[in-house]
Amino acid sequence: MCGRYYTDDRILSETEKLCGGNYSLNLPEGDVYPSQEALILYLVQGKMTASVLKWGYPAPDGKKVIFNARAESVREKPMFRADYENRRCVIPAVRFYEWKQNGIGKKEKYDFFAPEEILFMAGIYHKDPAQSYFTILTREAEGCMLGIHNRMPVLLHRNDIELWLENRQAAGKILNGHFPELEREKSREEGFVQMSLFQDL
Numbered sequence: 001m002c003g004r005y006y007t008d009d010r011i012l013s014e015t016e017k018l019c020g021g022n023y024s025l026n027l028p029e030g031d032v033y034p035s036q037e038a039l040i041l042y043l044v045q046g047k048m049t050a051s052v053l054k055w056g057y058p059a060p061d062g063k064k065v066i067f068n069a070r071a072e073s074v075r076e077k078p079m080f081r082a083d084y085e086n087r088r089c090v091i092p093a094v095r096f097y098e099w100k101q102n103g104i105g106k107k108e109k110y111d112f113f114a115p116e117e118i119l120f121m122a123g124i125y126h127k128d129p130a131q132s133y134f135t136i137l138t139r140e141a142e143g144c145m146l147g148i149h150n151r152m153p154v155l156l157h158r159n160d161i162e163l164w165l166e167n168r169q170a171a172g173k174i175l176n177g178h179f180p181e182l183e184r185e186k187s188r189e190e191g192f193v194q195m196s197l198f199q200d201l
Contacts, residue, residue: 002067002068002096002098002121002136002138002152002153003033003034003067003068003097004031004032004033004034004096004097005031005032005091005093005094005095005096005097005119005121006030006031006032006093006094006095006096006097007027007028007029007030007032007038007039007092007093007094008029008030008094009029010094010118011027011029011039011092011093011094011118012025012027012039014092014118015039015041015050015092018041018048018161019041019047019048019049019050020048025039025050025051025052026052027039027052028052031097032055032093033055034055034056034065034067035054035055035056035065035067036054036055037052037053037054037055038052038053038055038091038134039051039052039091039092040052040053040089040090040091040123040125040134041089041090041091041092041161041165042087042088042089042090042125042165043165043166046166048161048162048165051132053125053132053133053134054131054132054133054134055067055133055134055135055136056133056134056135057069057079057080057126057133057135058133065133066079066135067135067136068135068136068137068138068151069124069135069136069137069138070137070138070139071122071137071138071139071154071175072139074124074137075172080124080135083124083125083126084124084171085168087124087125087126087127088122088123088124088125088164088165088171089123089124089125089134089165090120090121090122090123090156090161090164090165091120091121091122091123091134091136092118092119092120092121093118093119093121094113094118094119095111095112095113095119096111096112096113096119096121096153097109097110097111097112097187098110098112098145098148098149098152099148099149100147100148100149108186108187109186109187110148110184110185110186110187111184111185111186111187112144112145112152112182112183112184113182113183113184113185114180114181114182114183115183117180119153119155119180120155120156120157120158120161121136121137121153121154121155121156122136122137122153122154122155122156122164122174122175123135123136123137124137136153136154137153137154137175138151138152138153138154139151139152139153139154139175139179140152142179143179143181143182144182144183144184145182145184148184152179154174154175154179155179155180155182156174156179156180157179157180160174160177
C-alpha cells in the first residue's frame, strides 16, 4: 500500500519539465498524508497539466477516506470504474514509506526510492464541484518490497506517463507491467500511529 510519501522542490521542477510551463502552485513539501492536498499530473484536452487535489476518496460512511485502490479491481468497482476509464493521473514523489511489524509491539519504518530519480505513482482522480480528490493505485509487492509489506504503489517508468494518462488500452498493460527498480533503507524513526482510514479498496 502507500499511506505516506515525501515531496520536495524537485517535484515542482520535474512538473515544469513535464508540463512545459511554470507553475506557481501551493505545493506542500515534506511528508504527505491521506486527507492532505498534494500535486497530481493529468491531461486536459490532451495537454499534461498539474493541480493540487485532496488525497483520498470519501468513504461511504463520510468519516474516512480511501487513499489506495487495488489495481486488480479498479476497473470493476463502481466507486472507481468511471474515473479509471476517464481520469487517470500521476502522483510524483521523492520516496514513499512502509512499515514492518518487528514482533515486539513496534513497527520498523522503511524508505523506498529510486536514487537520483523521481517516482511516478499511478492514480485516478475525481472531479467534484465541492472538492476534487485522488487515490493511489496499489499492486502486489515485488522486489525490495517483499518481506516488508504485501502491497506497493503502481509505479510508472517516465516514458510510460503519457501512455498511462491518454491511452486506456495501454494503461491496462501498464498495470501488469514491470515497475522501476527501487532501493530501500531502514529509517531511524520507530513506531507508527495507525491512522483510522481505509487503506485499500
